[in-house]
Amino acid sequence: MDRRSFLKAAGSFAVLLPWAGSKAFAQSQPRYGGPFLICINAEGGWDTTMFFDPKPGNNDKGARMNNSYTTVGTRGPFSYAPVSFRVDSANENSLLLHSPEGFLNNHANRLLLLNGVDTTTNAHSVGKQTVWGGHPTREYPSVGALLAIKASQDFELPCAYLSDSGGYLKTQGLVPLTRITSTSTLRNIAYDRRFPASATNLLSEQTSQRIQEAQEKRIEQLAQQLHMPESKEALAHYNKAMLAKNGLAPWMESLPSTSINLEQLRPGAGTVINPVLQQAELALYGFRAGTVVSASLSLGAFDTHANNDALQRIYLGRLFVLIEYILNKIAEPDMELADKVYVVVGSDFARTPAYNTNSAGKDHWNATSLMVFGPNIEGNRVLGRTAANQHPAHVNPQNPSQPLSEESGGIVLKPSHLHHELRRVLGLQNFNSSHGLLDTPVSLL
């Protein structure tokens, strides 16, 4: 469905109206209060056998499915690969970043794990589209974009949908995608009267206010002059962005004086994930300040066609640190986000249950896993499963933790099942009419 059809179907024409009388972002306005969403994509396709879908044996062709272990750890309903994720994967004495076991020890109570989720593809772009947009053949907006679109209909949100790069970021033009880099850069530009990267105010408050009022009148003038639909639409987007600009300063003011960095979390670990940590921090404080609704983050170079185990362990270690930082931050009482933020972690797909000859790499595999955390989501659960050979296995749609043969009505979990549920808990069911999902809903969350 194209953007215009969507607008019509969703009944949202506000974005097409020039100067619809919106008010500038101000502290006194009602603030969006949730739900919020963070989606994290392990970029390139993670190896699920390296954490919570361990395969210690051989596949049905006699090849080892994972060379890093021969036994499996268990904790409650979870099975995990008994490996460690270190700064230097080749050095068992190097700094420990994380481990599947350690992660479960800290967060199992909040973790809903989906295993054996069939992306039905082995192409990166289609995989990301399926996992984050929910549909294998249609380029829907990502679920994060949908939430931002919905929230933007009722609230002035400076940066409703936040991202840096990677992942799946389709918006169909219905909400602006905002890229962020570092906190310091944002601070340089966030204050409407200052010389860039300086504390000096160039203009008085009255002058700044008059400029804003003149801009509003100028937009009204332009709205009378522009008649082509895309020109009017561009003006409307400009108007909204200009209005929401005032919300940047309060957001920056709410941030800690020192940005989060990996050294705070793992002294000695360096800086390798500082950018994405800071993006997560900006998103979380943006939630609290009422400026951000959802964030799509991406991490790593998981497309390990060579040297799979070593590289996966490096990137999974970083990923687990990032997830843990987010979960811990959400739980801080001062953030007031504990019952408002959903976190979904996934990847393009997974990796083959065998190694490539000579390169020790693994190729693309359609059966993957997803991790979900959020308000009222019961943790300590594993739904869906893979068979011993890592093929997606059928489960009982009434109780997806239990196997059930296809002949008896068993189903394979797919990303669409999760999206049905995410739309339900995030209040996005209205999109079902314009952006219908495949498969029958199954109770997951």
Place this chain on the structure above:
Amino acid sequence: MQNDTSKHELKNFRRRRRCGEKTSGHWEKRLEWPLCLATSFFLLLALAGCDGKSSANKKTNETEEDPPTVETDVEAFCKTQRQQFHQGLWAPLFIKACQGCHNSSGAAILDERARFVLLPETYPNAAQANLNTIASFAKEQAEGSSYLLAKVSGKIPHLGNTIYPEGSEEYRQLESFISELNNPPNTPDAELPPSCENVAPRMDSRLSAVQLLDAQATFRKATINIAGRLPTSEEEARLEQTPEHLRTSMEALLEEEAFYERLKEVFNDMFLFSLRGQRGFAFNYFQSKDYTRTDFDTIYAATYYEDFPNIQRKLTSVLNRRMNEAGDTTNFSLVNAATATAVSLALWEEPLALIAYIARNNLPFTEILTANYTVVNPYSAYAYNLGEQPAEGTPANNWWPVQLIQRQGTPTEALVPSSGILSTAAFLAQWTTTATNLHRGRAEFLSKNFLATSILSFAQRPVNSTQLDATNNPTVNNPACAVCHYYMDGLSPTFTGFGLGTQATYQPHLATWDNKIYLPTFQGEIFPRSHNNRLSMPWMAERIAADPRFPYAMVLRVFEGITGRKPLEYPSDITQPNYVQLLAAWESQNAFLHEVASKMAQQGMNIKVAFREILLSPYFRAAQDAQLPAELAIGLGEGRLLTPEILSRKIKATLGTAWGGFSNFLPNHSLTSATYNVLYGGIHPTENAARLTQINTIITAVAGAMAREMGCRLPAWEFAKLPAERILLTHVQVDTKPLRQNSPGGPLEVDSTGEQAIRENLAYLHKRLFGENLSPHSPEVDLSYALFVDAWKERAEANEGRGTSTIAHGSCAGRWDLSQASSTGSSYTELPSGQQLTTDAHYTLYAWETVLTYLLMDFRFIHE
């Protein structure tokens, strides 16, 4: 021009039609969805041309130079026929299920020698060709039924197995269509439909009639977009007097040096090469002290007996020589880092410089793939063993063509397999492969960008891992895989011989054909085994360049580069509520793009033709048309968010100085810097492949920062200049005020002379910054003037009795010439002390700062 046959048919068609007589219930009933093409022929026959207007009254001009702007009856008939084909058959039945294998490089053709060949939508008039193909096969019989039905239902052997089981809805639709084709209604000869064989789609006639920007406004928009400058007064005067010179003005614009930089920018959105130092080549580790001599020896041991492009070995030898000369074989800092950086930049720029070379010399643009040469500048020549190390400060913008030769491992020197951009180190380093990917990503790049056909679009079928696992060599033997891989694995051997780990190293011993899927194959033609293996890339490049989709693909790139809008995608989802409108919009735009491609091909495959035609088209020039249907207006009108690059040049062109000062004696553009480029929606070679085209709050914040800084810096600099040198504050002096006191302590009164001068300057600024032609007393200038007056009064009242006012930020004092770099190359030249302006004695600096801040954030400054 129509041929004689179609003209004859048109004549008979018009003569025979009897308006209204065949819109009876009989025909309406038979046109229930899905529309049957055979039936629709006859209804359309009755409807075409019966809109109350006589075709004789329509203005037509059928010369080749000036095609008719009004749609003819036959064109309307054929358009409707195509639409019904798309909606009733092509999109729902053939795209997903047939096209992947039944394209000319698909598994059905290569393996089964199938005769049923379908063209992708990106071919010129593909709909008509496919309709003809399907119609011809509809007549064939097999096993007592239709051959097509027998194939799709699996009654007779079919490589793709059963596609539509007998009894399925799709089977029924196809059966109905075939039946209608084979059993046409008993219709009088007088009602035979016209042939659409030679009636190609063209841009909707309503777009030809849309109100365009006038010649001056169009040229201003083009100069900013293409050359990063404003029109000269001579150019404006010429176009005002003779608007018909717009075409020649455009052609002259496309000969300017700045155009070639823009051309490189447009194409780098496709290639994503690192042009600003975002990525170095691997030899950057020469700048690291962590590597030891042993590492180098290991890396560069004679593993490869040829070392094209020979970069790393060359620099290794340079390093060794320098260390030997210094008597210190461990001091890696002796490497000239500046030279290494310049070499890195040169190598990344090489393919784009080749593109610019081809355009500058008006060579066929196909040479970007087929050229048996490349281009070098002094730094890459040095890296390729073609020249000595350049002296410090040697300019990098001098490029010349060379043919690379291999220096080692063969008895005699021989040319390496150069093939335009494809064999450049930059292309191979940016678009990498692996030992299991086997150049397949590169194959997708070739197909998507040079043939306008994404291989991934063939594979809408879900992948069933259990089935894949059960198939031996699934990319060949499993239809779910083969649907893409036959096509892909024919293209991917283009790069065979180039290393899988060391991306840009040519290793001829790898150029072997072990399996037939690794033989280069294009459109069913297989690279002869008897050929020299190292010819595979040129062999493939020639075929891609000769394909009719090549100029079309180049036009798509140019269109997006110029307009900032992606060409419309073929609407394959017939369930969209406005599908018919979207299809019409796509067909109209697609026809225009094919027309441009055709002109480009006819005019020596010169890429400038594509630029010129798009710049002169409604897609660049449309101004207003309230009557145009919404779907046809997609992609039209002002409001394109300028890219960081274009806005940077516009800032420099309109304000006389860049936002960002100087770096190494060149203007430094903050918007394209690592700090702001990504925030402002720019591309990055590894992190952001797509530009943001929709404004967001952060972009407005960056634009605001620019406006505040430039608004602050400019007034004092302008007034510090001699009046004749000013470009912004040309109608006023520093003491030109809007109000005055006739006596000390008296009330402020309007200074009508001052007001008029300020208003005229504001109107001038609206013209210079936005291209608006306004009266000094227009509502727009009223707004700007009120802002000026209020700011002036505020500052005057705040400083009452003190007589002067300070400038808020030291950078904004008029101490520097913002257009001249200092002797260090990284700051501004200081003005003579007598020329400096460091206080705001008349409060006008603050007032102009306020207005410029306002104007530089304007919608029309950051959009075009």
